[in-house]
Amino acid sequence: MTLTVGLDADDTLWHNETFFADVQQRFAALVGHYIDDDAATLMAKLDVRERANLAHFGYGVKSFTLSMIETALELTDDRVSGRDIATIIDMGRAMMTHPVLLLDGVQETIDALATHYRLVLITKGELFHQEAKVAASGLADRFSAVEVVSEKDVATYAGVLQRNNISRDSFVMFGNSVRSDVLPVIEMGARAAHIPFELSWGHEDVDADGFPVLASIRDVPEFLVALR
Ligand SMILES: [Mg+2]
Secondary structure: OEEEEEOOOOOOOEEOOOHHHHHHHHHHHOOOOOOOOOOOHHHHHHHHHHHHHHHHHHHHHHHHHHHHHHHHHHOOOOOOOHHHHHHHHHHHHHHHOOOOOEEEOOOHHHHHHOOOOOOEEEEOOOHHHHHHHHHHHHHHHOEEEEEOOOOOOOOHHHHHHHOOOHHHHEEEEOOOOOOHHHHHHHHOEEEEEEOOOOOOHHOOOOOOOOOOEOOHHHHHHHHHHHHH
């Protein structure tokens, strides 16, 4: 049986959270000019707004940018200047257009995997930005399908498998989020392994175990050989 390998994109193939963390710091510095709260408190308030907005605006940079604007208005009692709102929008724009930086080992591992397996990229977020990142990554032609989804739950994965004619017992998913890339796949009846990234968004953190954890994407080929 030929295995199909599912791969997450953000913080599995390329940097993502690094950019969010950097912009959160700059946001805290900007709002810190208006109020006395320390940077950690300001970032925590932004995080609350960001999570609440997932239900309205979904995942991604545009949603995050709106959350920054909303949080700046709220925390400054609407005193934040038009100039500073423009700076926040510029921060979001810079995130949208930032070059795609592949993580260590990704290029050679994806090249090697593509010669043996059918690869499917499954990424959560905003269609426009995710498609742009896939195109800029130079990896697009290694994947037989690219699925941009708005949430990664059991129903989403079942839909991806159905659309691509993949059976559950032939599918193995890899990604940096236990919540999004590992648990729903296992619950669906397929296999998954966690490849932790050094930074993670609290929203994606869950306390769970009982699944394989790989130190690096470089370990994926050997892991797959052992499954056969
Ligand atoms: Mg990810």
